[in-house]
Amino acid sequence: MLGVSTEVVDVCVAGGGPAGLTAGLLFARAGANVLVLEKHPDFLRDFRGDTVHPSTLMALDELGLAEEFLTLPHVELPQLPMATAMGPVTFADFRRLPGRFPFVAFMPQWDVLNFLAESARRYPNFRLIQQAEVTELIAHDGTVTGLRARTPEAVLEVRSRLVVAADGRNSLVRHHDLLQVAASRAPMDVLWFRVSKPAGERLPAVRSGRDFFIVCIDRDEYLQVAYMIPKGGFEAVRARGLDAFRAAIAAIYPSLTAALTVEIDDWDAIKPLDVRVDRLRDWYRPGLLAIGDAAHAMSPAGGVGINLAVQDAIAAARLLAPTLRDGRTPTTAQLRAVQRRRELPMRVVQFAQLRLLTDLYPSAERPGTDKPLLARLLRRFPGLAHVVARVIGLGVRPEHVPSKPHAPRLEAMTQEK
Template structure:
């Protein structure tokens, strides 16, 4: 059995960023990641201005921008009637008026490499957390297994950042409230030619929705299907996926033959939920483990990073000083991050119910919007701020 000041389960954006911020504050922190690397394809990897600002505040922005990436300075929706500009991020104030599309594994490698420069940081891969250690009514660490067997790691604070299917959350008896989602997402890729458009856009038609993301050398495509509809899609054969690509995106018609079967795709079961309570004595839950976000607006990573920054701002100094962390302090993290979570999820539910659900059902076609929503004086400003910065952007105030 080993001891630590803080143990974090889950090496995703929330866990990795929190580990880095705590390590730079002098806190002894261990980050446990159940996989052997960060290479999982088709994960959310839109880095919004709010997260770019956080990277800037800890001196990682230049290093981040040296990674291969694509900058999107706006969001567009294409319907059968034409294009609608949803948001113009180029008008956003600040140094980063764009969304950077970077594979999540590159982002996580950057953050954990930076954390490894501090002697108080430790990363353990292949470490699957399956239970918590309880003592005197409080969580005092975790139990995990790796190729060498079973281990216990005691800590003054345990953080669950292990995703929407969190085992730590389950072990602590915390159950999220489900708000429902009408869709799942089938992810796949097709080659991109130099003569193709460089846009990132949403393509809607009656009964069909496709998200189109420019990855420079390939298109990352997300075909939105009714909830639980993947087996029905697969039973119709790969042509059932090729056909909507060719219809919605005619410039890709000749490339659809490269989709040879459903082994070429990945399915995201969309969830929208959140915990009523993000903490127990000795335990804090953040990121997707506290609130699974819909892929609408692509803000999941950024909400998780904001959780990590808020937690570090409140907890780093007392943890570094060896102070006992009262549950009331953990509750302050939840109070800080609940309003942006609730507002963002409300907006996602509105889009699900007013746009996604009727479009997939083929009712009356997609919602009709002004041709340039981004130019409307108040709505345009609110939309770009909401997508770019979020409801309550956090700034790094934890000690270095």
């Protein structure tokens, strides 16, 4: 039987993804005592978002970390081209964006998370515990006062002034109906797989056609492929057989035919992603705040999920850290202010994903088209690519990291050491 271990901190973050680690880093930088709990032993999980947009690079720059971050292996794309049946179009053109980073950086998410974790560990008041699966929240008189987690060594009981739920679309707060989902739609699903790159050939990263939409992320040694299918359609794909699946991909990218035959040899090589686009009615209750996918699940369209999560974390830390640093508990009004700050950007992106981009993807509810609305608009109005770049690259309401943290409690801790 596992023993019980107790921790007391200012902020306990459930989830070590982009939102959780950014929040942990920023709260610690501001002087709060922070504990981040991550259920996995490491960050080496494939088939996760890899796009780091200018808004995130600007935040890292404000932290003095951008140059170090960009020494990690990555690919910079100043434009996102898309091949369509009507011809090539530029989906987004970042070259006119203000600032030092007029591009999207493609970097494996495990490298991003390792970098954020190592950067946060430079603060003595930050800790990350991995293999710590959060199992329940602790509440008293309607206020969340901490949480419990299971680790290999013990049951961990954490008491905190604030719990940040950054544990994704399957968050504990959703699973236990602690915060209610207000609206939810499921536009499509995604099948992820990896395949070797054809020698000497550069494939279009995005291709759109009648009844298909596919994205190839170049990871240097191989391609990570996202193949969109109608919502709930994976069993129908399986019923048609693996040969039919490989043939469908080869019809889009003929040069992958040989690699598909050898490397996609069973269904275990294909990972289905259940796509949802939803949002919570309220992101908070006394003592608790949800951010990132826990508050608003996004589709992979535009690769904006990571960057919205990071922006949520910046806003939360900026609005709440002074209170926590002073040893006080954020009020419900302060928690509500975070949602009010971040709800408009989230709604704009979700509207675009569900309306403007909807006919890019295959659907069981409507016939496919090889002339999707967005592609037609981009061909007729090429300047729209700059607008798209601004919306997905910087967001409707970019957040900025405070330039000078005031952290008397951190200084006191350092002096004690």
